[in-house]
Structure formats: structure tokens, C-alpha cells
Amino acid sequence: MSIRRLPEATVARLPVYLRVLTETTEATISSDHLAAGAGVNAAQVRKDLSHLGSYGTRGVGYDVAYLVRQISRQLGLSADRRVAIVGVGNLGHALARYGGFAARGFQVVAAFDVDPRTVGQRVGGVLVEPFDRLAEVVSGKGVELALLTTPAAAAQAATDALVAAGVNSILNFAPARVAAPAHVAVRQVDLGVELQILCYYGLQAAAGLTAYDAVDAAGS
Amino acid sequence: MSIRRLPEATVARLPVYLRVLTETTEATISSDHLAAGAGVNAAQVRKDLSHLGSYGTRGVGYDVAYLVRQISRQLGLSADRRVAIVGVGNLGHALARYGGFAARGFQVVAAFDVDPRTVGQRVGGVLVEPFDRLAEVVSGKGVELALLTTPAAAAQAATDALVAAGVNSILNFAPARVAAPAHVAVRQVDLGVELQILCYYGLQAAAGLTAYDAVDAAGS
Numbered sequence: 001m002s003i004r005r006l007p008e009a010t011v012a013r014l015p016v017y018l019r020v021l022t023e024t025t026e027a028t029i030s031s032d033h034l035a036a037g038a039g040v041n042a043a044q045v046r047k048d049l050s051h052l053g054s055y056g057t058r059g060v061g062y063d064v065a066y067l068v069r070q071i072s073r074q075l076g077l078s079a080d081r082r083v084a085i086v087g088v089g090n091l092g093h094a095l096a097r098y099g100g101f102a103a104r105g106f107q108v109v110a111a112f113d114v115d116p117r118t119v120g121q122r123v124g125g126v127l128v129e130p131f132d133r134l135a136e137v138v139s140g141k142g143v144e145l146a147l148l149t150t151p152a153a154a155a156q157a158a159t160d161a162l163v164a165a166g167v168n169s170i171l172n173f174a175p176a177r178v179a180a181p182a183h184v185a186v187r188q189v190d191l192g193v194e195l196q197i198l199c200y201y202g203l204q205a206a207a208g209l210t211a212y213d214a215v216d217a218a219g220s
Numbered sequence: 221m222s223i224r225r226l227p228e229a230t231v232a233r234l235p236v237y238l239r240v241l242t243e244t245t246e247a248t249i250s251s252d253h254l255a256a257g258a259g260v261n262a263a264q265v266r267k268d269l270s271h272l273g274s275y276g277t278r279g280v281g282y283d284v285a286y287l288v289r290q291i292s293r294q295l296g297l298s299a300d301r302r303v304a305i306v307g308v309g310n311l312g313h314a315l316a317r318y319g320g321f322a323a324r325g326f327q328v329v330a331a332f333d334v335d336p337r338t339v340g341q342r343v344g345g346v347l348v349e350p351f352d353r354l355a356e357v358v359s360g361k362g363v364e365l366a367l368l369t370t371p372a373a374a375a376q377a378a379t380d381a382l383v384a385a386g387v388n389s390i391l392n393f394a395p396a397r398v399a400a401p402a403h404v405a406v407r408q409v410d411l412g413v414e415l416q417i418l419c420y421y422g423l424q425a426a427a428g429l430t431a432y433d434a435v436d437a438a439g440s
Contacts, residue, residue, distance in 0.1 A: 005424065009229065015416035076419040083415070090317060094310035100395040100412035145418060169422030171414055175320040183428065185421035187414065192320035194391055194409060195303070196235035198365060199296040201405035202389030204225065208403065 006074070010048045013038065015104075017045070018071045021064050030061035077105050084110040084143040084167070086158045087150030088118050088128050091173055095147050096124035109141045114154070131161070138165040145169040152176035159186070226294070230268045233258065235324070237265070238291045241284050250281035297325050304330040304363040304387070306378045307370030308338050308348050311393055315367050316344035329361045334374070351381070358385040365389040372396035379406070 006014075020037035021029065031049075035042040049055070049062070052070050056062040083106050085092045095101075096108055113119055114131045121128050129137050137143070146167045150158045155174035162170060163184055170186045172178055180186050226234075240257035241249065251262040251269075258265070269275070269282070272290050276282040291297075303326050305312045315321075316328055333339055334351045341348050349357050357363070366387045370378045375394035382390060383404055390406045392398055400406050 006420075011417055011420050012413075014420075015410075015413040018416070019413075074420070075416050076423040077416060081415075081419060090310060090314035094314050095411070097310060098395075098411060100410060101415065104412040104416060106412065106415050145415065145422070168426050169418050171411075171418050175318075183425050185418060185425040187418045187421065189409075189411075189414060190235075190320060191315070191318060191391075191409075192324040192326065193232075193235040193239075194407065195301075195321065195326050195365065196238070196295050196297060196324060197231055198389050198391050198405060198407045199301060200226075200231050200234075200294070201407065202365070203296040205403050205405040206388050 006051050010051055011075075013040065013044075013048055014071050014075055017048070018068065018075075018077075021068050021071070024064060027064055028057075028061045029064050029067075031056065034062070081106050081145055082109045082141060082143045083107060083145045083147060084112065084134075084138060084141075084162075085123075085126075085147045085149060086112050086131075086134070086162065087148065087154065087174070088113040088115075088121075088123055089149060089151075092147070092149040093123050095149060095173075096126055098124075106145070110137050110143055112137070131158075134161050135165040138162070138167060143167060145171070148172045148174050148178070150174050226271050230271055231295075233260065233264075233268055234291050234295055237268070238288065238295075238297075239324075241288050241291070244284060247284055248277075248281045249284050249287075251276060254282070292325075301326050301365055302329045302361060302363045303327060303365045303367060304332065304354075304358060304361075304382075305343075305346075305367045305369060306332045306351075306354070306382065307368065307374065307394070308333040308335075308341075308343055309369060309371075312367070312369040313343050315369060315393075316346060318344075326365070330357050330363055332357070351378075354381050355385040358382070358387060363387060365391070368392045368394050368398070370394050 016038045017034060020034055031042040031045045035045045052074055054067060054070055085096055085108060088111050096111060101108060108124060108126055111123055111126045111128045112131045112134050113128050119128050119130045146162050148155060148158055148170055152175050155176045155178050159170060159178040159180055163180055168184045172186055172188045178186060236258045237254060240254055251265040255262040255265045272294055274287060274290055305316055305328060308331050316331060321328060328344060328346055331343055331346045331348045332351045332354050333348050339348050339350045366382045368375060368378055368390055372395050375396045375398050379390060379398040379400055383400055388404045392406055392408045398406060
């Protein structure tokens, strides 16, 4: 199967389907069941999965093991992915200890900081290395993804160093936009924006409007 | 203007437009300019804003001040919103000190924890109160939104307490789904899912595919 280009909203729902699939103990699953677990409707599930060329079997549903492999491959999750944290402040600490990564095949294997008081510490079992060893450690440990948790002022320099070291996927938590070459994917997690979106759905919910799309924000 | 029901993707882009608008020093802005700042195309901007009944003026663009008011009102941001943090571990600490909230009209006014070693501390200028004072403090300080950063096992009890105290908007960072009544909006921020989505866009970018929708994930 080749990696298909998918609608943005479908990409955002695939990891949620994947979680439901990995939590079920059945060998097959209906679109209704998958939809209920993911908080969407069954027609949406069928449409999303049809983008992967997966149509299920009438009266039986989808083969769980096959669908897990198909979604994982589509998302590029076939192998364990190694992650580095750049910037070990409060957020970096929190992410180093975050339980939700390992369960999804991500392993935090490196952390970097410029502060000599932080360098040499262990966070979540990982040694904090000095920032100027980034290229060496990224290469030695096979890091593919980075969590950028530096202050805003340091975000671009950290991005440049990651790109130079060969990291092509960056999740940016710093409150600053960063520029990167076209072959590098940068996703910005802006928690202020998340709160603003929440405000809207809070108003909708309080007004008693149907909130079928109000629950699932950044994935789950 | 009433609060309209909008497509989910439009709601997610409005805060991004708002940021571009508040950063410009011009009195008017073209859809091209707004699109460039938000990382989308101009047709998308015009379509999104048409949902608000805003069409701009041909050859002039949109009135910046008017559009800021219109988007803010649509998102329910007209007044400063008071936020509480429930669970002051690493992530709670990080969020208490996160610079991106105040800039967008959110003020962290309260924090709660069950750990006696954490209660009584100040994080980001806010006193950590014992969890059993939640109802009293939420009511006294007019808290409207909550950031849920407890361990998974405590998330539902914390949600129940928040709902009982009258909070109707919850941003859930705990790695657990929580149930809430229909008048309460819950958005889940699942960072493992964010990483899985990033993987997909990393593959796309590395393969040289156009990544017009690969940059803007959770808002920015």
C-alpha cells in the first residue's frame, strides 16, 4: 500500500480509530461500534476508511488486525519512532514523563537544554544533554521526531539545529512560529488557540445546541 | 450578532485569523494577507469569514477592528475568561506559567491539587488550593474554564467536581476520556495522537508532497 494523501480531518481521526481498535478484544468491528468509540457517526467512519481503500464486509464489519496494520502504515507508525525533547523546562519535563507516548509507539530517547543546571539531570529516565551535542546524539540514537519546548526566542535556532541534524518531524509547543524547509513537517500546538476553540463549544453546549463535533478536538 | 453554528474546521481557524489580525498594524487587511499569515489560501479565508456574514470590501479588504470584534464575539471571547488548573503536576505547572493564555484573554486565577506537598505553593503567581475547596474557589473567583491535568485515574472525579461547581468548558489533558453532561463542552488534548498525525505529515513532507495542510495542526 502506498502512502495516500488524505483530507486533513481524516488524518486527525485515524489515530482515534486506531485507539478504539487497539482497545477492542473482538476480531471484527462494525462501523457503528467504531464510530461510537471515536465519538463520530458511522457514515463518517466508512467515508474515512474508504480513503484507505477499506470497505469492510456487510454484516461483519472490519477486520480489526488488518485495519490496525492499514492505519498504522498510512500514518507511518509501522516501527517504533524515536523522539527527542528540546528544551527541558516545565513543559519538557511534563512531556518526558507523559504516559501517552510509549503506548502509541513513541519512545523518548533524548533531551536537550542549554541551562547547565538542567544538563546532566535525568527526566523520565532520559539524560538531559547539552544543546551543542544535539547533532551527535540525534544521529547516534536515530531520533526521527522532536518535541520543541524551548522559550519562543530559542525556537528557530532549535529548529535549525534539528533540521541540520536530519529530524524531519517537529511538534512545536513554543509560542512562536518557526520556519523549516519543505521536506520537514512542523505542527504547532498552540494551547491558547485550543482554549479559544473551547470557548466557542462551551457557548454552543450551554445553549443546548447539538455538540456532535464539540467533543473531539486535538484528536481524542 | 447571534452565535452561529460553524463548521469544525472554520472554528479551528478563527483563532488563527484572530492572531494575525491582532498582530497587524493596518486598519484593513486583504484576504490574501490574512491567508498568508494564517497559512491557508485566500478562498478559504473568504469562505470562513462568510460564515460570520463578513464579506470585506472589494479592493479594500476587511476592516481589522470590526473583524476582531466579530471573531471574538463568535468565539465567546468578548470578556476576559477566568481559568482554573486542576492537578498541579509537571503539566499543570507548565500551563500555569504558559505565556500564551494571557495574550489571548485567558487569566489563570486558581489551581487545585490533592497532594499536601503541592497545596499552599504558588505556581505562576497562583496559590494552589486543596481539591476539596474547588466549589468554593470556583464560585468565588468566577472560574469559567478548567484545564484538567490530573492523572487518568482522577480525571472523572475532577470533571464531576468541576461540573457540580458550574464550570461548563473543560480542556482535558489527562490521558483518559471523561463523561460530562450535554451542557458542558469537553475538548481532549491527546499528545500521543498529535505525534501520530505528525508522523503522517512527516512522511508526506519527506516524499515532497505539497504540504499546504501539513503545517497547521492544533490551531496555529
